[in-house]
Amino acid sequence: MHLQMLASGSGGNAVLVRAGEIALLVDAGLPIDELEQRLAAVRLPLQRLDAIALTHGHLDHARAAGLLAKKSGARVYCSESVMSNASVRPARALFALTVGGAVTIRARRGRDELVLRSIALPHDAEPTLAFRLEHAGRRAAICTDMGTPERAAAEALGDVELLVLEFNHDAELLARGPYSDALKRRVGGPRGHLSNAQAAEVLRLALRVAPGRAPALHTLVLAHLSATNNRPELALASARAALEECGLAHVRTLVAEQDGPGPSLEV
Numbered sequence: 160m161h162l163q164m165l166a167s168g169s170g171g172n173a174v175l176v177r178a179g180e181i182a183l184l185v186d187a188g189l190p191i192d193e194l195e196q197r198l199a200a201v202r203l204p205l206q207r208l209d210a211i212a213l214t215h216g217h218l219d220h221a222r223a224a225g226l227l228a229k230k231s232g233a234r235v236y237c238s239e240s241v242m243s244n245a246s247v248r249p250a251r252a253l254f255a256l257t258v259g260g261a262v263t264i265r266a267r268r269g270r271d272e273l274v275l276r277s278i279a280l281p282h283d284a285e286p287t288l289a290f291r292l293e294h295a296g297r298r299a300a301i302c303t304d305m306g307t308p309e310r311a312a313a314e315a316l317g318d319v320e321l322l323v324l325e326f327n328h329d330a331e332l333l334a335r336g337p338y339s340d341a342l343k344r345r346v347g348g349p350r351g352h353l354s355n356a357q358a359a360e361v362l363r364l365a366l367r368v369a370p371g372r373a374p375a376l377h378t379l380v381l382a383h384l385s386a387t388n389n390r391p392e393l394a395l396a397s398a399r400a401a402l403e404e405c406g407l408a409h410v411r412t413l414v415a416e417q418d419g420p421g422p423s424l425e426v
Contacts, residue, residue: 160273160294160426162301162321165189165197167382167415172220174301174323175201177423178294179271183264184211184233185290185301187224194223195230201420205231210264212256212275213237215287215304216244225249236262236275238286258286278315281306283350291315297426298375299323303383306350308357313364318375321426323415324361326381326398327352328388336388352383355397362401374407378424382415 165173171188175198182203187194198205208231213221216237221244228235228250235250242253256262261276276291282304289302289312300316303325316322333347333354345351353361358381366374379402381394391414402410415421 160292160297160299161423162292162299162323162380162426163201163423164323164380164382164415164421165194165201166417166420167303168384168386168417169219170417171222172303172383173197175203176273176292176299178273178292180266180269181210181264181271181273181294182208183273183275183292184208184227186214186220187211187227188217188219188222191223191226191230194227197420201423208233209267210234210236211250212264212290213241213247214290214301215282215284216241216246217284217304218246220304221246228252232267234264236264238288240285256288258288278302278312280304280312281309281350283345289316291319292426294426299426301382302361303327305353305361306348308353308360308364310364313361314367316361317365317367320375321378321380321424322365322376323380323382324358325353325383326355326358326389326394327383328354328385329390329393330354330356332390332393333385333388338387346385346388352385355389355394358394359397359401362398363405366402366405366407374405376407376410378411378413378426380413380415380421380424384414386417
């Protein structure tokens with residue numbers, strides 16, 4: 160299984176997951192033309208896209224889902240509440256995701272299967288989901304748009320080999336920054352986005368495994384960084400401090416980009 164960040168941030172989010180013959184897109188938040196260009200850049204023809212899974216209905220995650228599904232023939236997996244969104248409506252095949260449930264995604268060609276498990280997150284789009292991805296004994300997770308560290312959600316991420324985790328803002332930069340007071344309260348509130356310090360706390364909660372066992376994590380991707388209220392070096396410093404505290408200073412740590420695809424990361 161491989162994950163590749165196509166875009167990450169308030170301008171739009173999309174993650175390509177390749178698992179054997181399966182091609183799954185988690186979120187489709189870019190404009191359709193830009194999303195097609197990113198897929199072409201990573202050499203995925205539209206007809207090879209099997210499925211699109213949406214974490215929630217905000218436009219920076221769902222914007223092009225319906226149009227891309229219509230053009231590619233991909234199935235769309237989302238919560239029932241998102242099915243009525245205008246961004247999803249053009250899709251020809253919609254499948255409901257239940258909070259805390261699991262679905263098996265199958266390749267249109269071949270017999271490969273990918274298990275997608277959903278985890279509820281506190282965010283101001285109900286519901287918002289993190290995803291665990293399981294294929295051939297390997298595990299990855301994608302967790303963004305989480306307003307506050309929640310132990311149950313964090314612990315569900317603890318045994319993955321690759322984790323995509325939101326490091327949205329630095330609390331001081333947000334407080335001093337240009338956002339309106341109302342937007343600052345939304346972003347920094349319990350149903351907004353994780354600060355660097357909060358994301359580090361999610362890591363600590365996730366990586367507290369049973370005595371005698373070592374965490375499996377080998378790659379951490381810092382995602383959904385705010386271009387206004389964060390800096391990559393601040394997010395990296397928070398992440399690396401938490402990893403070191405957990406005895407995982409060796410974990411490969413990367414920052415996802417807004418403006419272009421990142422490397423293909425093996426799980």
